[in-house]
Amino acid sequence: MRRIVLLLSVLMFAGCGGGSGSGTDTPTQTPSKTLARCTAQSVPQTIIGDHLTFYLQSQYLTQQQSSIVATLNNSESSGYQFHWQQLSGPSLTLVIADSPVLPFVATASGDYRFQLTVSGKGVTYVEDISLNVTDGEGLNVRLDHQVVEGGDVSLRLDRENGGIPQNITWCIAYGPDVEMKLDNTEVPLFTAPQTVTDTLLIVRATGSINGVEMADDVSLLVTNEASITSTYFTTPVARTHLYRENSPWREVLQNCVYSNQLGDSCSLTTLPLIGQETTENDADKEAIMNRVLVSHDWMGENFEAFLNTLDSQSDFAKLLQSVTAIVISYDVRPSFYWVVTGAIYLDPEDLWLTAVQRDTINEAPDYRSAYGEDLQFLVPWRYVKDNDYASIYRDRALRQSRTLAELEPDLASLLYHELAHANDYFPRSIHSSLTGPTLLDDYSKRSNNQALGSDQLAVLYPLQSAEMMSLAGVRFLGDTATATEKAYVPSDVSGFFSPDRANDFYNYSTSREDAAMLFEETMMSYRLGIQRDVAITDKPAVISASTVTVDWGERGRVADADIQPRAAMIINYLMPELDGSAIAASLPTPVSMRAGESWLSNLVLSDSSNSKNAPQMIQSLDETAHPLQLSGDRHPQALQ
Incomplete structure (x- = not known):
């Protein structure tokens, strides 16, 4: 989303974002x-x-x-x-x-x-x-609506x-x-x-x-809208309003988190973290819903239903204590957390239940640079359960509905990731000691002192591969690939990645993403029994789940013996009420993919990587039902 790129260029650091787009759907930027x-x-x-x-x-x-x-x-x-x-x-x-x-x-x-x-x-x-x-x-043209100039x-x-x-x-x-x-x-x-x-x-x-x-x-x-004066939101934002009209924060919420007139970060006395307001109950969902800003009421309704119905362990209610607000708007793409406002911004594509609700969501594509075009490999990923995709892909043109339960895989993984950033920066344990005057001031002090959980992770369990670090700079931050990097074939990259301690390629983009990726995959496996696949593949002319060939791949990599201590450390930091070591040790043993077969063929894995029956079991799968997703696709290029 072009607005977010502008925001990041102003501050040079931010939390990352996530969405549910296809990794191979690169929009053509033809002139209007x-x-x-x-x-x-x-x-x-x-x-x-x-x-x-x-x-x-x-x-x-x-x-x-x-x-x-x-x-x-x-x-x-x-x-x-x-x-x-x-x-x-x-x-x-x-x-x-x-x-x-x-x-x-x-x-x-x-x-x-x-x-x-x-x-x-x-x-x-x-x-x-x-x-x-x-x-x-x-x-029938969808949809008649109001739009800001x-x-x-x-x-x-x-x-x-x-x-x-x-x-x-x-x-x-x-x-x-x-x-x-x-x-x-x-x-x-x-x-x-x-x-x-x-x-x-x-x-x-x-x-x-x-x-x-x-x-x-x-x-x-x-x-017609007021002139843009914000140094942060420098392109038009959609009109939003409080989901709860009687919210005690109605006078400040919008101006502090989603306004073209936002000049400076609001102080903690003006808009504190939710957890600073609800110290006696760190799962107060009423306090959370008082901080929800929406472009359409159905977005708040579905978010509230998700928290009330599918947050049975109150993970998200607890993690949301470290944000100031939840913004859900039809023009947010992709989702992200931003330390300047302390708010999390959600793409409603992960929240719609009916085709009519989905009609209200803007489809303007996320025009991000095609970083890494010169690299000769791909790193696809997906979430799976019982040898099948964990989420159901719905083609927008088919105008289908879905159940609240169907939101869980995509929305849960998104929230675990983005809220990991919020809690990395401002864990509940330090809420009472924040001095401000703004969250940005506290973040700067903590970052300068290397006090964040992601900082500690990098010190205690650093990633080792210099090659992967450099390749991540090319793929996710727009660095220019060297001649050597352009010549790497998948087997080279597999040799760099597989012995190291990252659970995904995106971990190498920043220490903040390293922590968030570990937390996301661990919690998805522990709470929902959903595992994450990651692989190194070739890069054919036509890219799809059935055309890319796996050189190396693994399911549930976060449970690797060398990665478990890293996952345990970040769990203990972000959610100290849990036992990170016990959780990491309880995760299913990683399963290797079958090299030489397609990404689609490797959807069905047995405990043996040499299973002979798996190819026949996936013959009935329709690859168009799940567009290929590549590492980092859910995240804007966040600079730090």
Whole structure:
């Protein structure tokens, strides 16, 4: 995500991030082009009330993505809270009811009536609006929504019965010009134009299904925002609000952790760590939810459900004591922890439960440099359980739902990793001794004194391979590869990596990542019985799970006898209530992969690395069901 890269370049250190993207999906950065204006323009129906103006579509059809857009008559929408509710008509599922734009899909024709409550700046406005839906058919573009000026926008055209509409074109049907990237005509990308007032923008998609041309207009409210003055958040951030409206931190939370006007780190007296507020109960989930900032309410609801349902040991509730806030926003990609604000920032891709919730998540890709292009090897990874992928991959185009339990593998591994950083910097044992005035001040003092757990790990159990350290600089930090490094083949890298004490290639990027990777894999195995695979493979022209060949690989590497003491040390530091040595010793014995076979073939491993039956057992697997992930893919290039 380009914003995070800017943040890191300002401070030269930060916690890393994680997401759930494919390691081989490198976006093509082709130039944007000015989108043509539609031959037939769409003129919205405008209903002006006492205080609010509503923009209605020229027609509303059943089964088609629709919306109502609202603006204030004498003010911008910034600083106001919006709440929609349906008053009459066939029941609708309103996933986004907290925005100036109300998107919905009507399944039945008829008359509908809605009420909008707008509050803020000492006033409250309540007005109703009615519309009629008729039977019809057309394309479906997801999703009508509000976006800040200069913000990234992604749209997605639905498939029809799994098929892609033919002859897809896009045009501007109303409002200002935009420059759009159309590398994938199903998912156009663009940057919202600058505005001087809240402005309606309507974009039209046209395509044919079974030879019949159809269209759909998608309505976007581009909102005027205060000028960016922050030296940290230097590109536009999405609008967010407190998940708990009555939070005691409502006056400071947003300004301290996610604002384009953040000038300096907030003091600990203004926004302390959660654990400094809840010293009598280090698993106080109410205190945690009071610190949640969201772009959409469903994100907070799913996060709360995860903590209440799937955090049975209160691991995450305890680890969250070392953050100031939890930000969950549709424009966060990838997830990360940041010491400047003390907050953890979560990509909601790990939290959605329904296709409609997923529609709200921005798809603008994470444009990171293709570091390590000259290297002749790959280091894939995955989490597995019972010889199968631990998580279920859902193709966004298929519009599927998933259960809360299905969130656990990806979200748990992400939280263990990112919260390891927070607790490395500010473990619960030192909360009472932090002197500030800001967390950044305390971090600097502790880092200068080599007092962090990751510092102690590097002293007591240092990684040995100078070659892997240098290669990590190329792959993760953008260093230029030497001629020797460009010539390394997989067997060379296997010889460097396998005898050393890292459980992943990414451990070599920084000492902070070394600690976080150890903690993440250990806790996933100990708590959930989910093991991590890592391998050194070749780098063929076409990269996929079935085309890369394993030179060396291992399942559950963190349980290696030489790595166990490192894992135990970091467990004891981050979660002293646990017995790190006992946990590390209890983990399943590592299992070697079969060299010479593909990464996909090595999904099924027996206790013997020479199993003859495994290749037949994986023949039915669909490699497209799980895109190949490479070491470091879940993390931005964090500089220290």
